[in-house]
Amino acid sequence: MRRLGAHMSISGGLPRALERGRTLGCNTVQFFLKNARSWRSRVLDDGERGEFLMLKDRLGLEPLIAHCSYLINIASPNPSLYERSIEALREELLRTQALGIPYYVLHPGSPTGTGEQEGLYRIARALNLLLQDLQGVMVLLETTARGIGSRFENFARILEMLEEEQKVGICIDTCHLWVAGYDIADPRGYEETLKELDDLIGLEKLKVVHLNDSKAPRGSGRDRHEHIGFGKLGPEPFRWLLQDERLKELPFIIETPKGVTPEGEDWDEVNLRILRSLEGEDEDKGDSGGYRP
Ligand SMILES: [Zn+2]
Ligand SMILES: [Zn+2]
The missing domain is CATH 3.20.20.150 (Divalent-metal-dependent TIM barrel enzymes)
Structure with a gap:
């Protein structure tokens, strides 16, 4: 039997996503770490983290997969959006690590108006910055409908520019x-x-x-x-x-x-x-x- 699951809502807290997946008969589950359309991040308290880790062991959902929030754009040519995206991504990756989640799915981002090469370079730069501190989590770049990530060549180019390419997958x-x-x-x-x-x-x-x-x-x-x-x-x-x-x-x-x-x-x-x-x-x-x- 293949590992088959669904993207589940975290409404009511992260542990609820695991329970919802279990109820549906999933053996793997994907979810956001926070409201996907907001920069703000709710504090994850020890109680919620503890319950999540307990359920993770008990429900046998493997692997767990975190999905990035939508505002993050590490290909952005806008310096303030780029910096903000890197900080938000750092926070999400640390949370992924703290929850013992092995995979984090990331949209490569859009170079809005600038060239593809520059966008690919900004993505690689951001990842090089963030991957240094990351342990036990693999960032998975997701294929996209258009723009960067819509051709496999784009991922090959990003991987070439990474210092720790073993921490990135697709x-x-x-x-x-x-x-x-x-x-x-x-x-x-x-x-x-x-x-x-x-x-x-x-x-x-x-x-x-x-x-x-x-x-x-x-x-x-x-x-x-x-x-x-x-x-x-x-x-x-x-x-x-x-x-x-x-x-x-x-x-x-x-x-x-x-x-x-x-x-x-x-x-x-x-x-x-x-x-x-x-x-x-x-x-x-x-x-x-x-x-x-
Ligand atoms: Zn998808
Ligand atoms: Zn889609």
């Missing part, structure tokens, strides 16, 4: 790869995408996979997540990923829209069930868990 997102132009819905395109990733970065650098279908067409650059099998990707690429021997140790996380189906079922439950059935299904049966989008 997180791929199926929706982002697709809208960035990678044809992962075609069997040959799927193979070529993985080969390109291996050639330019190395498959061993890939640590987390985000499973999201896409509302937007390939190459559109528009990041709109859809339920598994209900979007432009369809169920096939998810089956290939979940049955790919090369990826069998990796955690797979859904970040599909929240809410309930017209039948009143929780969408996370439905998406996870579809993925579990794709994982165990033969190619020629072509039946995605009774769900026909």
